[in-house]
Amino acid sequence: MANAREVKLRIRSVKNIAQVTRALQAVSASKVQKAMQAMYRTRPYATKAWQVLTHVAAQPGRGVLHPLLAEREQVKNTLIVLISGDRGLAGAYNSNIVRFTLQKFGSYHHPAKFITIGRKGRDLMFRRGQEILAEFSNLPAAPEFADVSAIGHLAVDEFLSGNVDEVYLVYTDFVNMVKQIPTVKKLLPLEVDSGEGRVEAFGVEQHGPEATYIYEPGQEQLLDEIVPRFTALQVYQAVMESLASEHAARMVAMKNATENATELSAALQLEYNKARQQSITSEMLDIAGGAEALAQS
Amino acid sequence: MPIRCEIVSQDRLIFEGDADSVLLPGTEGEMGILPNHAPLLSTLSFGVIKVRLQNHEEIFTVAGGVVEVQPKIITVLANRAENVREIDVARAEAARRRAEKILAEGPPPDSDSFLRMEAALRRSQLRLDAVRRYRQGRRTEVPSMMEDRG
Numbered sequence: 001m002a003n004a005r006e007v008k009l010r011i012r013s014v015k016n017i018a019q020v021t022r023a024l025q026a027v028s029a030s031k032v033q034k035a036m037q038a039m040y041r042t043r044p045y046a047t048k049a050w051q052v053l054t055h056v057a058a059q060p061g062r063g064v065l066h067p068l069l070a071e072r073e074q075v076k077n078t079l080i081v082l083i084s085g086d087r088g089l090a091g092a093y094n095s096n097i098v099r100f101t102l103q104k105f106g107s108y109h110h111p112a113k114f115i116t117i118g119r120k121g122r123d124l125m126f127r128r129g130q131e132i133l134a135e136f137s138n139l140p141a142a143p144e145f146a147d148v149s150a151i152g153h154l155a156v157d158e159f160l161s162g163n164v165d166e167v168y169l170v171y172t173d174f175v176n177m178v179k180q181i182p183t184v185k186k187l188l189p190l191e192v193d194s195g196e197g198r199v200e201a202f203g204v205e206q207h208g209p210e211a212t213y214i215y216e217p218g219q220e221q222l223l224d225e226i227v228p229r230f231t232a233l234q235v236y237q238a239v240m241e242s243l244a245s246e247h248a249a250r251m252v253a254m255k256n257a258t259e260n261a262t263e264l265s266a267a268l269q270l271e272y273n274k275a276r277q278q279s280i281t282s283e284m285l286d287i288a289g290g291a292e293a294l295a296q297s
Numbered sequence: 298m299p300i301r302c303e304i305v306s307q308d309r310l311i312f313e314g315d316a317d318s319v320l321l322p323g324t325e326g327e328m329g330i331l332p333n334h335a336p337l338l339s340t341l342s343f344g345v346i347k348v349r350l351q352n353h354e355e356i357f358t359v360a361g362g363v364v365e366v367q368p369k370i371i372t373v374l375a376n377r378a379e380n381v382r383e384i385d386v387a388r389a390e391a392a393r394r395r396a397e398k399i400l401a402e403g404p405p406p407d408s409d410s411f412l413r414m415e416a417a418l419r420r421s422q423l424r425l426d427a428v429r430r431y432r433q434g435r436r437t438e439v440p441s442m443m444e445d446r447g
Contacts (some may be wrong), residue, residue: 041308042307042308044305044309044405045305045306045307045308045374046312048303048305048372048374049374051372052338052363052365052372052374055336055365055367056338058362159355207299212336213336213337213338214335214336214337215323215337215339215342216323216324216328216337216338216339217324217325217339217340222338222340222363224341225340225363226338226340226363233334
């Protein structure tokens with residue numbers, strides 16, 4: 001049995017840890033609320049924008065409508081926009097999204113390049129020897145569209161210049177406080193599947209497109225304006241979803257850590273009491289033995 | 298048969314409902330949309346959207362955006378939009394004064410912020426105009442409006 005003083009030190013350190021994790025839990029709890037509100041505020045717009053885009057893309061002859069809608073005959077290079085967190089201590093949040101990405105694209109049939117958002121994703125991908133085209137980290141706590149629109153535009157530019165032939169977006173979809181799902185979404189060229197059960201943007205139903213559109217002003221001008229912007233908007237929404245997911249994951253992780261620490265400190269306390277009692281017992285025995293010896297002599 | 302109308306701005310859902318007709322400020326001029334309109338995609342300019350419902354009319358200001366029309370649904374993706382009833386007149390008035398003052402104060406520091414201020418001015422002007430025109434019977438609540446008309 002460990003000696004009482006050592007156990008006491010351990011108790012103290014475990015309690016300190018519990019205090020820290022409890023504070024982090026409280027902070028994350030308030031952050032997740034804010035992030036969720038922001039996410040739900042922007043969700044309708046992003047969803048509708050995505051719907052409009054899919055309608056546009058579902059028209060016959062989409063390839064000639066706009067270069068961003070055109071499927072390439074041969075896909076040689078793939079670009080993946082990976083959204084992760086800047087900070088750790090968020091449970092499996094960062095490793096989940098990275099593992100998911102590597103499963104999907106790690107041994108992809110043609111080269112994949114990455115744009116990473118968040119320090120953790122960058123570091124982990126770098127360590128795995130993946131090619132990183134650009135990285136964005138230290139996003140503000142509550143990003144505006146202007147803060148991330150550059151990321152979407154970079155993806156669009158890479159696609160237009162022919163450096164890459166398809167662009168995927170990997171992010172963590174926020175379902176609820178305890179459930180966040182790593183999700184992959186094809187960003188460019190727009191994926192259109194007229195059938196049922198398509199992988200849908202941020203979970204909303206679809207109403208079928210009809211005939212070709214009338215454009216006002218001209219088709220080219222209009223599509224030039226909205227397609228890149230709405231694509232960038234999808235990145236923004238994905239960032240918002242991921243942010244809420246990160247805070248939720250961190251909150252749950254910290255809650256578990258606090259509980260574990262409390263449990264551990266209780267177990268240690270018991271051990272300490274035992275050790276203390278034992279030392280008293282042995283001291284008593286010593287004294288008693290000594291007294292006995294004196295009496296006999 | 299009504300047409301579904303949804304208006305969203307970048308930060309929230311503004312309006313959702315079944316309308317009899319919708320009047321929109323397209324960049325190429327005003328557009329009136331009735332149910333079963335042909336599919337249309339258009340950009341919007343600064344102006345007001347009038348949504349006619351069964352027995353009343355809802356009016357919104359919009360500061361640019363995009364509209365998608367399908368035979369049964371109109372989706373307005375507004376850069377900014379507000380229901381006229383929600384417009385805070387005092388704030389809009391203050392915003393307009395501020396923007397005007399800054400624009401009047403000689404050379405703007407850089408074109409970017411100049412454009413921003415100009416846009417802000419146009420927005421608050423639009424809001425005030427819309428309130429003036431469409432919020433009848435409520436003017437007495439708003440002292441600054443009285444001065445303006447006097």
